[in-house]
Amino acid sequence: MVRSQSSERFDLAVVGAGIVGLATALAAARRGLRVVVMDRDAQANGASVRNFGFVTVTGQERGSMWERARRSREVWREVAAAASIPVVHTGVWWTVRRPESLSVLEAFLATDMAAGCRLLSRAEARRRCPQLSAPAMAAVLESTIELRVESRQAIPRIAAWLESAHGVTFMRSTTVSAIDMPSLYTSRGRVQAQRVAVCPGDDFTGLYAQRLSAYPLSRCKLQMLRLADPGFRLPGAIMSDLGLGRYRGFSELKAAASLKARLSVEQPDHIKHGVHLIVVQNADGSLVVGDSHQYAPTPDPFSHEAVDALILDEFRSALGLEPPPTIERWIGTYAAADDRPVLIDAPEAAVRVAIVTSGSGASTGFAIGEELATSLFDIGVAA
């Protein structure tokens, strides 16, 4: 349903129909509120459909991000069941090749964040998945709590379900150019709402640009590949030594210092391009493989063959397999900041802006949506 110049006054207007906007709409709709979601694109096109669809708990930064991931994973389970979104696989295998990595895994297992995790010996991992035959594989940290959905399918289905089951109104191809509460000025007319959640992804140069320019925001570009079905099912998502140097739940452990030093000597090009390995599988058997990290205010839009080669090199080393043929390539971008994993700002009493600045919105978005709803509706706001 599309409305413009609506005479209806909504309880909440959400700008942005990525995972954070949809999560906020869900949290408000569950409170029985009237919600409208607006997005400038005709269908989802941002980071939320370009990602791995990997809902990661293990490895998230200790504290609020880990808590958000745990809560979001619960909501994903509920939403996937209600909106007929297949959970394509569960869990993650961190396969490691270096003794320094094993020390990191052992240190992690001694923390309270290791619930649902255990160490598999090389022999046990081989028994469980004989196709993973990297000669150098030393051990695997298995976590059973992660979920993986196919985002291209999941994001449209969440939106359709919000519309049909929760009565949320969607206005697509609608750019919001200004907010003057209680009015939002859009390319399709004026919309009125008591509260507004701006969830713009990595577009922080539009609404409230002057205010947001005070934060150290940048952008990160990632290269992604889809490979043909290797002919067997993965035991879960696959990650490797390089990920232990990037995911803060691991990289902030003391034991990670010597691993990071070794990686910078042995894999300097991977480190330079921010390459680490995530491999997930689709229902048709094909693999989504990435990624790289290039930071810039406006990253270039090009996919560099040399960077893809580094990703595939790590695939070869970690899985012990020749990569199947590449069938798709794409880039994605997300907002980045050195000083925080999520930016939640209140430019006006009845408005919140939420930007995930750590590339983890698929894993934490549902919890952030609930936080925004609480902040807008439970903490007194002058209407």
Ligand SMILES: Cc1cc2nc3c(=O)[nH]c(=O)nc-3n(C[C@H](O)[C@H](O)[C@H](O)COP(=O)(O)OP(=O)(O)OC[C@H]3O[C@@H](n4cnc5c(N)ncnc54)[C@H](O)[C@@H]3O)c2cc1C
């Ligand atoms: C390649 C890649 C891989 C990733 N992998 C993972 C992963 O496996 N796990 C994980 O947890 N996270 C992952 N991430 C990060 C995750 O995808 C993002 O953190 C998350 O999608 C951000 O969601 P969002 O809703 O904030 O932004 P987006 O999905 O970018 O949505 C923002 C929306 O706002 C709209 N918009 C902006 N301004 C306006 C306006 N003025 N008017 C109307 N509409 C507007 C845009 O059109 C867009 O649709 C990955 C990201 C990328 C790029």
